[in-house]
Amino acid sequence: MKFISAGESHGKALVGIIEGLPSKLKIDIDEINAYLALRQSGYGRGGRQKIERDTVEILSGVRNLQTLGSPLAFLIKNKDYENWRAYMAPEGCDVTQKALTRVRPGHADLTGMLKYGTDDARNILERASARETAARVAAGTIARQYLRRLGIEVCGYVKSVCGICDNKHYEFEQLSAAKGQPLFMLDNALQDRAVALVDELKAKGDTAGGVVEVRIKGLKSGFGSCMQYSTKLDAILCSALMSVQAVKGVEVGLGFSAAALAGSSVHDEIFYDGKYCRKTNNAGGIEGGMSNGEEIVLRAAVKPIPTLMRGLKTVDTATKQPAKAAGERSDVCAICAAEIILESVAAFALAEVVSSRLGGDTMDEAVSRYNLLG
Ligand code: EPS
Numbered sequence: 001m002k003f004i005s006a007g008e009s010h011g012k013a014l015v016g017i018i019e020g021l022p023s024k025l026k027i028d029i030d031e032i033n034a035y036l037a038l039r040q041s042g043y044g045r046g047g048r049q050k051i052e053r054d055t056v057e058i059l060s061g062v063r064n065l066q067t068l069g070s071p072l073a074f075l076i077k078n079k080d081y082e083n084w085r086a087y088m089a090p091e092g093c094d095v096t097q098k099a100l101t102r103v104r105p106g107h108a109d110l111t112g113m114l115k116y117g118t119d120d121a122r123n124i125l126e127r128a129s130a131r132e133t134a135a136r137v138a139a140g141t142i143a144r145q146y147l148r149r150l151g152i153e154v155c156g157y158v159k160s161v162c163g164i165c166d167n168k169h170y171e172f173e174q175l176s177a178a179k180g181q182p183l184f185m186l187d188n189a190l191q192d193r194a195v196a197l198v199d200e201l202k203a204k205g206d207t208a209g210g211v212v213e214v215r216i217k218g219l220k221s222g223f224g225s226c227m228q229y230s231t232k233l234d235a236i237l238c239s240a241l242m243s244v245q246a247v248k249g250v251e252v253g254l255g256f257s258a259a260a261l262a263g264s265s266v267h268d269e270i271f272y273d274g275k276y277c278r279k280t281n282n283a284g285g286i287e288g289g290m291s292n293g294e295e296i297v298l299r300a301a302v303k304p305i306p307t308l309m310r311g312l313k314t315v316d317t318a319t320k321q322p323a324k325a326a327g328e329r330s331d332v333c334a335i336c337a338a339e340i341i342l343e344s345v346a347a348f349a350l351a352e353v354v355s356s357r358l359g360g361d362t363m364d365e366a367v368s369r370y371n372l373l374g
Pocket residue numbers: 009046048049052125128129130131132134307329330331337
């Protein structure tokens with residue numbers, strides 16, 4: 001299974017193509033739209049989300065709500081394009097008015113300009129923008145529907161916002177309640193503090209990041225491989241999480257904290273009770289690059305958004321003079337969006353791994369092969 005996306009933030013639309021889906025997978029378009037809406041939700045989003053109402057239009061690969069086995073192509077229109085047609089139209093437009101030269105520290109602006117040989121950061125930021133993640137959420141929701149047929153579910157929540165951290169353990173079944181919450185957190189008192197902190201940062205023209213935990217339940221053991229570095233499940237899932245805009249760190253299970261502990265406090269001891277089992281899951285469900293049948297536990301650290309309304313110190317690339325970085329409108333905190341995106345990319349990466357092992361031209365074939373596994 002493969003996915004490719006295209007589309008600029010203020011261009012006509014985002015498009016995606018998924019190749020390798022089996023036939024006869026029922027596609028729930030309402031669920032795709034529900035995840036797209038969740039990606040737009042959350043406390044601390046900026047003005048752009050009042051303009052967009054993301055919905056998916058499937059162009060090919062599906063007939064009467066069932067996949068055909070052919071490439072699935074979809075489209076998500078950018079409503080904001082109507083306001084940007086004069087500056088973005090591929091058919092010809094005025095590229096001078098929306099030129100951006102007061103490059104933002106932490107954004108792709110400056111490095112991208114130098115790499116792609118342009119004097120306008122707009123040519124870079126339009127694609128680097130996290131707007132592109134709407135396409136990844138649509139693809140990830142389709143992957144979720146594939147995984148669900150096998151009994152595999154992906155869910156997550158926000159663990160911390162700008163250092164306000166919830167260190168409690170939650171059961172998988174408790175996690176979905178986070179999505180009704182302002183910052184997708186599960187502890188009300190911590191969330192109230194985090195909301196107040198977002199307000200405070202907004203008033204100062206500043207931004208916040210956080211940590212997201214993504215969990216995967218129902219994956220049988222033996223997915224991924226210890227035989228070649230590139231096939232290790234943890235490497236594949238972490239690479240997917242790392243590819244999300246603003247992610248600067250990922251971990252599996254105990255992750256970074258394992259490095260400070262003795263081995264006896266880290267490794268999950270093995271028991272046999274009719275089947276092999278473990279009483280702890282510090283490994284986060286992956287040993288030797290393979291799923292071990294326990295829940296997969298992944299975490300991603302999301303840096304604060306690099307567009308600050310107060311404008312960090314930078315250089316205007318047009319004059320080479322010191323300047324305040326550009327900041328027309330910005331999200332203050334997009335951790336809820338990041339939570340949905342991280343679930344989605346994990347789902348897609350896992351569906352790739354699972355489908356490459358199971359194969360199967362039809363969904364029923366994939367399901368029967370999965371059911372044969374121990
Ligand atoms: C983004 C800047 C903002 C965000 C955008 C990502 O957009 P604008 O420049 O239009 O105000 O809202 O994210 C989205 C549009 C989205 O749908 O997530 C950036 O610079 O990365």
